[in-house]
Amino acid sequence: MATKSIRSLSISSLEKYERLIDWFKTKNSKVMVALSGGVDSALLALVSRRALGKENILTVTANYKTLADEELQIAKKIAKEIDVDHLMIEYDELENPNFVRNDKMRCFHCRNELADNLLKVAKEKQIGLIVDGSHVDDLQDDRPGMIALRQKGITSPLIEIGLNKTEIRYLAKINNLSIYDKPSNSCLASRIPHGSEVTLIKLGRIENTEYITRKALNLRNIRVRDHGDLARIEVDKEYFAKFVNAEILQQLVISIKKYGFKYVTLDLEGYRSNKDDPPIDLILDTKVST
CATH class of the missing domain: 3.30.300 (GMP Synthetase; Chain A, domain 3)
Structure with a gap:
């Protein structure tokens, strides 16, 4: 029964993968991918490159001083792995008093500032479409940062296509992305x-x-x-x-x-994420028939 379930997942995922490629093709625009160093945005960068060609893709990673340096280095590595142009922009979130006070809208202020900086680069580079790696599992949680991105016109194709974390990891694995099993991280x-x-x-x-x-x-x-x-x-x-x-x-x-x-x-309750990460063993140990 479990094997059948995984096989059904693979078929659905591959169909969604083709729809994601078509999604980019129909936009008829240069694309900026907000590359965070995670598997979600890495898959977006790979798919957009395949759909539109290297010359029409710019990946951008923001070093806003609250990400671990390891995450920034992984973003650089992934851009080289996929062979896409990569720009690292820098600004300091600690200069934003709305962020520093750390209330329940901290993520809103973080993503709002990120969006402003991405839009500035997009204008300079004459890029008409900015995408981020939010996916459907993110919709289950309280994500004020997603509201900020939507308000600024940042698009989430993984949500539009209906891809969840398990499917994203599977697609990243069959496309040989080295970070397909990388644990989710946050600032x-x-x-x-x-x-x-x-x-x-x-x-x-x-x-x-x-x-x-x-x-x-x-x-x-x-x-x-x-x-x-x-x-x-x-x-x-x-x-x-x-x-x-x-x-x-x-x-x-x-x-x-x-x-x-x-x-x-x-903490004896163990690690508690925002529920968006499936058991990695599901991806590592299952051989999927396509």
Whole structure:
């Protein structure tokens, strides 16, 4: 039954893939792809290039100082892998008081500023269409950032075609995109509770503590939530066993405390995403007949 379900998924996904190619072809416009370093926008960049040719595609990554450097480097790598022109733009979200105060509309202010910067580049480059990697699973969550993008005219073809995360990963895999199984990520500011100001110091220590924890325990999907004196680590529950080595934990705690935390804790509820990431094992372990 499971095999049949996956086979049906593959057929539907391939049909949607062809519709996505046709979607770009019918736009008759140069396209800017907001390339974040994730699998969703990577698939968009690949499909748009195949539909319109390299000369009609510009991928743009925004370094707005709240993304981990690793994400920026992955975006550069993906642009080379797909062989598309890539532009890195820079601005500082920490200069935006609406963002820094970190209320429940933080993501709106983030995406609103991003859209303004993308539109500025599009005008300079005479590009008529800007697309981002939002997909249908995103519609299940509270995403004020998506509202900001829509208000500024940024288009989400994955939503229009009806592609979800599982299908996106599958299509990325069969198209040999190296990050098809990359865990979803978000800006570092998302690790800071609403109501607590976003600062450069907090962002830096979150990035560094996530990096050393990931390396020390050989983890892929991890968040370190910043609660002032306390660092709260979230990982998938199946990896809790990695935290039983006393020697490794002692060194990890010492390293994390160097960044200003007094307490280090593991969240026993495990990693909690915004529900948009399917089990990667579904993509890795299933051989799909097409």
